[in-house]
Amino acid sequence: MRKRSSMAGEAGQRIGAATARRWVIDVAILLAIGLLMGFLRPFDSELAPIPGRYVYWVICIVGVGLIGIGADAVLGRRVPMMWWRVALVSTLMTPPGTLLVLTTQHLLFRQPFNWPDYLDLVWQVFPILLAVMVVRSLVWRGPPARIETRTVIAPPLPEAEATFRKRLSAKRRTARLIAIEAHDHYLRVHTDAGVELIALRFSDALEELSRAHGWRVHRSWWVAADAVEAVRWRRGAGEIRLLGGLTVPASRAHRPVLKQAGWF
Numbered sequence: 001m002r003k004r005s006s007m008a009g010e011a012g013q014r015i016g017a018a019t020a021r022r023w024v025i026d027v028a029i030l031l032a033i034g035l036l037m038g039f040l041r042p043f044d045s046e047l048a049p050i051p052g053r054y055v056y057w058v059i060c061i062v063g064v065g066l067i068g069i070g071a072d073a074v075l076g077r078r079v080p081m082m083w084w085r086v087a088l089v090s091t092l093m094t095p096p097g098t099l100l101v102l103t104t105q106h107l108l109f110r111q112p113f114n115w116p117d118y119l120d121l122v123w124q125v126f127p128i129l130l131a132v133m134v135v136r137s138l139v140w141r142g143p144p145a146r147i148e149t150r151t152v153i154a155p156p157l158p159e160a161e162a163t164f165r166k167r168l169s170a171k172r173r174t175a176r177l178i179a180i181e182a183h184d185h186y187l188r189v190h191t192d193a194g195v196e197l198i199a200l201r202f203s204d205a206l207e208e209l210s211r212a213h214g215w216r217v218h219r220s221w222w223v224a225a226d227a228v229e230a231v232r233w234r235r236g237a238g239e240i241r242l243l244g245g246l247t248v249p250a251s252r253a254h255r256p257v258l259k260q261a262g263w264f
Contacts, residue, residue: 022140026069027062029136034061043124052108059104064097064125065132072133086137090130098125160211167198177212178227178243180205182220190246215257217250231263 038054045053071089079085098121105111165173168189175193182202189196206216213225217240227243238250250258
């Protein structure tokens with residue numbers, strides 16, 4: 001019980017630290033935007049004294065931004081799509097954000113506190129709040145999800161190799177098939193129990209192994225799919241490393257087969 005309580009406490013501390021870090025970064029983003037707005041002096045703010053102008057924009061951006069961030073946290077689970085949530089938060093938070101801006105103007109610059117000025121500010125506050133929320137969302141937007149794919153080679157069906165295996169000696173009939181190498185009218189059959197030479201045309205062997213899990217990778221080579229360990233391709237020629245250290249060539253004509261199997 002003590003161990004479980006300790007683990008829960010550590011998890012809570014990690015979550016709390018991550019939340020605090022996120023808020024610190026959010027406030028830093030808002031401060032940077034506020035200082036930028038003070039430098040750009042939009043909406044006739046260049047008429048205000050320089051210190052007051054910067055204080056005004058920092059208060060407005062940080063205050064309105066925190067309102068929007070709070071609303072974004074509340075709507076996060078209900079509106080999972082980021083851009084829909086940004087638009088909704090910007091719309092809903094414009095009225096209270098406009099009230100904050102009007103109050104700041106009244107306290108800093110003695111601007112009138114009345115309904116007509118409030119309505120005029122609404123159309124200024126909304127695009128700024130929208131831009132702030134877009135910037136914040138882009139900062140916190142994670143990288144696109146990476147989907148890793150892996151080619152899974154299923155073991156061959158027993159009947160898929162049955163006809164061909166009957167041609168092997170009893171010692172290698174049940175061995176693991178690695179590769180087949182053509183030599184005129186003979187085949188060198190590579191297995192994990194050794195190599196065996198049999199009399200058979202390569203084309204006939206390919207036909208008998210047509211349902212097996214393997215590929216023809218060269219005019220004189222067939223390899224078992226589950227025996228491939230690595231594939232390298234250099235200057236138009238391929239090289240395949242197989243189980244047991246055997247290395248076989250791969251021709252350009254059979255490159256698509258290996259590519260489709262996910263080897264490069």
